[in-house]
Amino acid sequence: xxxxxxxxxxxxxxxxxxxxxxxxxxxxxxxxxxxxxxxxxxxxxxxxxxxxxxxxxxxxxxxxxxxxxxxxxxxxxxxxxxxxxxxxxxxxxxxxxxxxxxxxxxxxxxxxxxxxxxxxxxxxxxxxxxxxxxxxxxxxxxxxxxxxxxxxxxxxxxxxxxxxxxxxxxxxxxxxxxxxxxxxxxxxxxxxxxxxxxxxxxxxxxxxxxxxxxxxxxxxxxxxxxxxxxxxxxxxxxxxxxxxxxxxxxxxxxxxxxxxxxxxxxx
Amino acid sequence: xxxxxxxxxxxxxxxxxxxxxxxxxxxxxxxxxxxxxxxxxxxxxxxxxxxxxxxxxxxxxxxxxxxxxxxxxxxxxxxxxxxxxxxxxxxxxxxxxxxxxxxxxxxxxxxxxxxxxxxxxxxxxxxxxxxxxxxxxxxxxxxxxxxxxxxxxxxxxxxxxxxx
Numbered sequence: 001x002x003x004x005x006x007x008x009x010x011x012x013x014x015x016x017x018x019x020x021x022x023x024x025x026x027x028x029x030x031x032x033x034x035x036x037x038x039x040x041x042x043x044x045x046x047x048x049x050x051x052x053x054x055x056x057x058x059x060x061x062x063x064x065x066x067x068x069x070x071x072x073x074x075x076x077x078x079x080x081x082x083x084x085x086x087x088x089x090x091x092x093x094x095x096x097x098x099x100x101x102x103x104x105x106x107x108x109x110x111x112x113x114x115x116x117x118x119x120x121x122x123x124x125x126x127x128x129x130x131x132x133x134x135x136x137x138x139x140x141x142x143x144x145x146x147x148x149x150x151x152x153x154x155x156x157x158x159x160x161x162x163x164x165x166x167x168x169x170x171x172x173x174x175x176x177x178x179x180x181x182x183x184x185x186x187x188x189x190x191x192x193x194x195x196x197x198x199x200x201x202x203x204x205x206x207x208x209x210x211x212x213x214x215x216x217x218x219x220x221x222x223x224x225x226x227x228x229x230x231x232x233x234x235x236x237x238x239x240x241x242x243x244x245x246x247x248x249x250x251x252x253x254x255x256x257x258x259x260x261x262x263x264x265x266x267x
Numbered sequence: 268x269x270x271x272x273x274x275x276x277x278x279x280x281x282x283x284x285x286x287x288x289x290x291x292x293x294x295x296x297x298x299x300x301x302x303x304x305x306x307x308x309x310x311x312x313x314x315x316x317x318x319x320x321x322x323x324x325x326x327x328x329x330x331x332x333x334x335x336x337x338x339x340x341x342x343x344x345x346x347x348x349x350x351x352x353x354x355x356x357x358x359x360x361x362x363x364x365x366x367x368x369x370x371x372x373x374x375x376x377x378x379x380x381x382x383x384x385x386x387x388x389x390x391x392x393x394x395x396x397x398x399x400x401x402x403x404x405x406x407x408x409x410x411x412x413x414x415x416x417x418x419x420x421x422x423x424x425x426x427x428x429x430x431x
Contacts, residue, residue, distance in 0.1 A: 001287045002287075003285065003286065003287055004286055004287065005286060006269060006286035006330070006332050008332070008333070008335070028330075028333070031328060031329060031330070031333070032310065032328060035289075035328050035329070035330070036309055036310060036328060038287075039308065039309075048286070048330075050330070050332070050333050052333050076322070099399065100313070100398045100399025100400075101323055101376070101379065101380070101383075101396060101398075101399060102310075102313065102316055102323040102324050102325045102376065102379075102399050103310065103325065103399060105319075105322040105323060105324055106324055106325070106328070106329060180311075181311070182398065
């Protein structure tokens with residue numbers, strides 16, 4: 001790891017003031033991706049702005065028909081939040097499937113969403129639940145937020161403050177994980193709100209998380225695993241790597257979507 | 268160089284460190300607490316697991332500077348008055364190790380697991396909870412037995428709580 005100067009502001013406002021002043025500064029959330037990347041010298045910011053003491057970025061609240069989660073809320077705290085478990089159990093489930101216990105104690109929702117790893121779990125929940133990413137500058141719908149591999153709509157120095165999730169009537173997340181890294185080879189989040197079904201797929205797309213329109217239309221017509229009968233998913237545009245090829249991932253998308261719908265209906 | 272202070276195994280410690288010092292480097296190189304190991308250095312293997320403010324963390328993937336004022340417990344902090352912690356004793360009794368390299372992280376992860384899941388965990392729970400700790404020798408069988416045993420013994424041993 002190359003040397004950097006270290007800052008630890010106590011509030012989100014101080015953090016964003018700092019990032020505007022200090023040249024080539026990066027925010028440090030849980031550090032579960034940034035620190036390993038810096039160790040490998042793939043990232044070398046000259047300054048880190050550690051958000052771990054910014055208490056105003058943490059916590060889970062019920063606001064009307066939404067659950068609002070602070071960016072620095074740890075995966076462990078989302079997985080064990082009474083409010084999340086009661087209102088969007090699928091989201092608590094998902095948080096409890098990330099990494100391993102020690103990683104969940106440190107990693108944060110804001111860090112995961114800002115990083116937009118193509119195999120991360122949270123981006124799929126944000127898209128399927130039609131979440132809004134709230135930054136220090138604006139509100140960004142999830143559909144516009146995730147731009148590509150490790151790319152988001154965030155501008156230089158923009159900070160995720162919280163994420164607002166509308167409460168669905170039914171939702172579930174199913175993940176086929178790589179047994180070594182525990183990242184999703186394919187993860188599918190399904191949600192039903194009113195009469196509309198939304199589906200988001202992580203781990204599979206060469207451009208990162210995406211919504212499979214045809215599956216959404218089929219599930220909006222009939223929110224049941226049988227609603228997907230006769231459908232298949234094309235392998236074009238899906239990832240091929242040492243873990244799985246595109247055809248296998250295409251098959252898994254259908255399997256995981258059916259399982260997720262069954263799980264959502266069972267709740 | 269910036270200064271960091273924390274409590275490690277009940278002792279107040281501080282050091283003038285480079286900002287990029289990882290917690291595991293601070294523990295091993297500054298404090299000479301070499302029981303915490305570095306296995307993979309990529310947050311996969313769990314050899315470096317310690318407790319920070321009561322929860323397990325991978326000390327190879329957190330900056331020491333981030334833990335100003337924190338309460339840290341390492342493997343050296345478990346035994347009390349020369350007597351092994353019940354989880355350490357269970358690993359010895361059940362031969363829950365071969366080379367021993369992963370053992371400090373296994374034991375710290377195991378104690379954290381008991382703190383969260385209670386003293387009566389079934390085998391499936393223990394194996395699932397161990398997903399962040401890798402052992403290249405044992406095949407895990409005796410580790411799982413040791414954790415089940417240690418968990419039961421922690422319920423009756425008052426010192427288990429004192430170590431935290």
